[in-house]
Amino acid sequence: MGVLADATLTRQERLWAWERVILPAGSLSNNTAEVPRLRQGLDGMKLLGFLLLSAGWVIVLSAVALLAAAPRTAFILAGFGVEMLGLVMVVRAHMGTEPR
Amino acid sequence: MPARASLMPDTTAVLCLLFIFLVPFAAAGLALINAGLGRSRSAAHSMMSSLCVLSVAALAYFVCGFAWQGFAGGAAHAVTLGGKSWNWIAAEPFFLRHLALDGSRPSLAALLGIVSVGLAALIPLGSGADRWRLGAICASTALLAGWTYPLFAHWVWGGGWLSQLGTNYGLGQGFLDAGGASTIQAVGGLTGLAMAWILGARAGKYTFEGMPSAIPGHNSVFVVFGCLLTLVGWWGLNSAGAILFNGAEPGQAVLVAANTTFCAAAAALMAAVVTRARFGKPDASLTANGWVGGLAASSAACLFVRPAAAAAIGLAAGAVVVFSVEWLELRLSVDDPGGAISAHAMGGLWGIVSAGFLAQLPAGAHAGQWLAQLVGVATLIGCVLPLTYGLNWLLNRFYPQRVPPEGERQGLDMYELGGGAYPDFMTHSDEFAQRKM
Numbered sequence: 001m002g003v004l005a006d007a008t009l010t011r012q013e014r015l016w017a018w019e020r021v022i023l024p025a026g027s028l029s030n031n032t033a034e035v036p037r038l039r040q041g042l043d044g045m046k047l048l049g050f051l052l053l054s055a056g057w058v059i060v061l062s063a064v065a066l067l068a069a070a071p072r073t074a075f076i077l078a079g080f081g082v083e084m085l086g087l088v089m090v091v092r093a094h095m096g097t098e099p100r
Numbered sequence: 101m102p103a104r105a106s107l108m109p110d111t112t113a114v115l116c117l118l119f120i121f122l123v124p125f126a127a128a129g130l131a132l133i134n135a136g137l138g139r140s141r142s143a144a145h146s147m148m149s150s151l152c153v154l155s156v157a158a159l160a161y162f163v164c165g166f167a168w169q170g171f172a173g174g175a176a177h178a179v180t181l182g183g184k185s186w187n188w189i190a191a192e193p194f195f196l197r198h199l200a201l202d203g204s205r206p207s208l209a210a211l212l213g214i215v216s217v218g219l220a221a222l223i224p225l226g227s228g229a230d231r232w233r234l235g236a237i238c239a240s241t242a243l244l245a246g247w248t249y250p251l252f253a254h255w256v257w258g259g260g261w262l263s264q265l266g267t268n269y270g271l272g273q274g275f276l277d278a279g280g281a282s283t284i285q286a287v288g289g290l291t292g293l294a295m296a297w298i299l300g301a302r303a304g305k306y307t308f309e310g311m312p313s314a315i316p317g318h319n320s321v322f323v324v325f326g327c328l329l330t331l332v333g334w335w336g337l338n339s340a341g342a343i344l345f346n347g348a349e350p351g352q353a354v355l356v357a358a359n360t361t362f363c364a365a366a367a368a369l370m371a372a373v374v375t376r377a378r379f380g381k382p383d384a385s386l387t388a389n390g391w392v393g394g395l396a397a398s399s400a401a402c403l404f405v406r407p408a409a410a411a412a413i414g415l416a417a418g419a420v421v422v423f424s425v426e427w428l429e430l431r432l433s434v435d436d437p438g439g440a441i442s443a444h445a446m447g448g449l450w451g452i453v454s455a456g457f458l459a460q461l462p463a464g465a466h467a468g469q470w471l472a473q474l475v476g477v478a479t480l481i482g483c484v485l486p487l488t489y490g491l492n493w494l495l496n497r498f499y500p501q502r503v504p505p506e507g508e509r510q511g512l513d514m515y516e517l518g519g520g521a522y523p524d525f526m527t528h529s530d531e532f533a534q535r536k537m
Contacts, residue, residue, distance in 0.1 A: 050486045057482025060475055064269055065181040072269075073471060080474060083482045094297045095433045 045093035052086025112343065113203040115350045119340035120208065123215040126333020127154060129326040130222045133392065136322030137385060137438045138229040141511025143318065144521035149225055149237050154218040156238045160245035161217045166199075167192040169213055169250035171206040172259035172345075184268045186261045190254050205344060212340050213253065216284050217245045219337070223288030226438020227296040228501075231303075231508055234516050236501035243491045244291055252484055253283045257345045262479065265472045272469025273461055275476040278346050278356070279338030279399030281451040286480050287488075289396075289445025292436065294489035299502050301435035303509070312429050315437065320384045327368075327391045334360050334395045342403040352403060359402040360395065363414035367394025367447075370418025386422050389439035393421035393447030400448070400473075401455035409458045416454070417447050452477055 059079030063072050108116070131150035135143050170176055170190020178187045192199070201207045221241045225232070255262040256277050266274035277283060306312055317323060335357045342348035342356050371390025375383040397417035398410060405413070424442035428434040434441065456473030459466070495501065507515035514520060 050489065053482045053486050057478055060478045060482065064265070064271075064475060065184065065186070069270070076471060076474060076478070079482075080478050083478055087481060090297075091432055 042093045045089055049086045049089030049091075049093060052089060053083050054086075056080065056083030056086060108203070108205055108208075110203075112350050113208065115353070116208050116340050116343045117203070117211075119336040119343070119353070120212050120215060122336025123212070123219065123333050123340070125329045126337060127215070127219050127222055129329030129331075129333060130219065130226075130392075132322045132326030132329065133388060134222070134226045134229060134438045134440075136319040136326065137226065137317035139315070139511065140318035140522060140525075141513055141520060142230045143513065144517055144519065145234065145512035146225065146229060147521075148517060149232075149234055150222055152234065152238050153221045153225060153241045156241045157218040157221040157245035158214050160242045161214055161250070162196060164194050164246050165217060165250040166196055166210050166213055167194045167250075168247070169253045170258040171209045172257075172263070174206065174259070176254075176259065185264075187254075187259055187264060188261065189251060190258050208340075209257070209344050212344060213250075216280055216337065217249050219333075220249050220280075220284045220288040220291075221245055223285070223440050223444045224292040224295045226440030227292035227436040228299050229437040230512065231299055231502050232295065233501055233503050233507075234512075236495070236499055239495055239499060240291075240295070240492055240501065243495065244287075244488065248291070248484065248488050248491065249283065249287055251487075252287055252480075255479070256283050256476070257341075262472075262476055265475060266465075266468075270468055271472035271475070272456075272467065273465050273472075275472050276346075276404060276455050276459060276469070277341075277400045277452065277476070278348075278403040279334070279341040279360075281396060281398075281400035281448040281455075282476055282480060284337075285396040285399060285444040285448030286452070287484055289441050289443070289448055290480060290485045291488045291492070292440040293434070293445060294485065294492050295501075296434050296436050296441065297489070298492055298496050301433065302437070303505060305435045306433065310433070312433075312435075317385055317437070323385060323388045327388050330392060330395055331361065331364060334364070334398070338399055338402045341399070346403055348403055355407075356402045358407055359405060359410035360398045362407050362411045363398035363402070363417070364391050364394040366411040366414030367391060367397065367418035367421070370415045371422050374419055374422045385439070386425060389425060389443045390418040390421045392439075392443040393417045393450075396444050396447035397451030397454065400451035401459055404455060404459035404461065406460065409460075413451065413454045413458065417450050420446050420450050449477055449480070 056079045059082060060076050063075030063079060067075055131147060134150065135146040138146050168190055170192045175191040176187050177189050177191050178185045196210060199206060199210060221244050224240070225237065254260045256275055262275035264274055265271040302315065304313060305315060338360050339353040339356045342352065343350065348356070368387050368391035372382040372387045375386050394414040394417045397413050401413065402410065421442045424446045425439050428436055428441060436442065452473050456470035459469060461469065503512060503515060511520070
């Protein structure tokens with residue numbers, strides 16, 4: 001599987017080759033050890049992104065429920081910021097799994 | 101027979117009922133738009149899916165959806181946080197038991213829910229077009245109509261914690277959404293985003309270099325006629341929502357209908373102008389997406405703004421939708437054939453935010469309104485998106501949602517239904533010839 005060892009390919013291109021070429025063909029070689037790691041990395045990134053999304057929402061809820069008016073706005077904005085960070089991670093993780 | 105509760109004046113109830121009867125036009129419009137923006141070899145599948153989605157959604161909502169959505173003042177589960185009551189989920193009986201279907205406010209809310217949940221469930225069909233299996237569509241719709249939609253609709257329309265942000269925490273008048281920019285449009289649009297991620301792009305959509313290939317819709321006439329139908333449906337949707345959930349007088353339906361129209365018109369014109377400026381000619385499908393985005397954006401604030409503000413919301417929505425379509429396709433590798441994510445999610449979210457700044461509320465009631473709207477947006481992104489993604493991801497693990505490559509190559513009409521939408525015409529599937537799979 002030279003394509004997986006080809007250093008000129010990007011990480012996403014190698015992942016694409018894994019998903020679209022090697023897996024359907026059902027053949028593996030000793031060079032493919034890296035690919036599941038890439039796959040797991042992207043899955044972990046997705047999971048972390050969704051955790052950040054949920055964590056941001058919990059921060060927003062906590063700020064609404066527990067804080068007085070003055071710091072509430074700042075914490076709601078901070079929670080929203082955490083959500084945006086999570087959204088960026090989820091989006092980036094999904095871009096890695098698209099064919100490129 | 102259950103007692104008749106929360107009676108409205110007869111004229112108001114009749115008018116509200118008539119508005120609810122208009123909402124299926126919006127569903128018909130969206131179904132046509134989705135079919136027109138998809139490929140010809142999946143057109144019958146698209147319309148068949150729309151019919152199945154409406155059926156499954158109505159039944160799922162009947163079985164358990166309304167029980168969890170409930171209505172303001174109805175039975176609900178609440179917890180106390182920081183000394184305030186947080187109303188999380190309704191506790192009505194399943195199968196609409198104990199609900200008198202007699203023109204009372206709860207019965208009209210249930211009827212509106214039955215049709216609007218179908219509308220929300222139609223939205224993801226646009227983003228999953230040409231590759232989503234019919235059985236999986238039905239299963240996914242059951243999850244949306246039976247759980248995700250009712251949960252969020254309870255928070256906004258059923259007396260839940262988002263609607264109580266004003267009375268409990270002094271955030272304006274609580275989360276404002278008269279016609280469903282959040283409950284219907286954003287929930288449907290975010291589910292569409294989740295489905296686009298889970299299903300992946302259509303075969304042949306992206307080259308090895310990552311460049312997207314244009315796969316144009318097969319029937320612009322369907323798309324534009326669908327846009328006209330959606331306007332009628334949105335008049336009913338926004339007016340019925342304003343009366344039922346925001347206590348609007350029947351006469352205010354004039355303001356609601358005018359605002360809805362101005363918002364959609366401004367958005368469509370802005371989309372046409374932007375595409376004309378960027379590509380040399382106005383683009384029909386993006387203009388249609390702009391129109392729908394304007395309608396989605398109008399739903400939140402249609403009762404609370406003057407017509408000039410509604411037009412301004414629409415102008416911004418048109419630009420947001422056009423740039424969002426391009427951004428998703430070119431930069432984020434999200435294949436959304438129907439533009440559902442941009443039109444419904446982005447349009448709906450923009451409508452929610454704009455309501456926080458532009459709503460004309462009684463003196464003293466405006467403070468913190470933008471913050472209430474922001475909490476609603478944070479809930480959609482931080483709770484509804486992970487929830488709907490997680491449910492559909494789980495479903496995908498047990499019941500793969502994407503058709504096999506052969507089905508996609510053949511077209512969903514032949515592969516899943518055994519017959520095409522246009523049997524008298526020969527269709528050519530040579531789009532894959534120059535691309536690698």
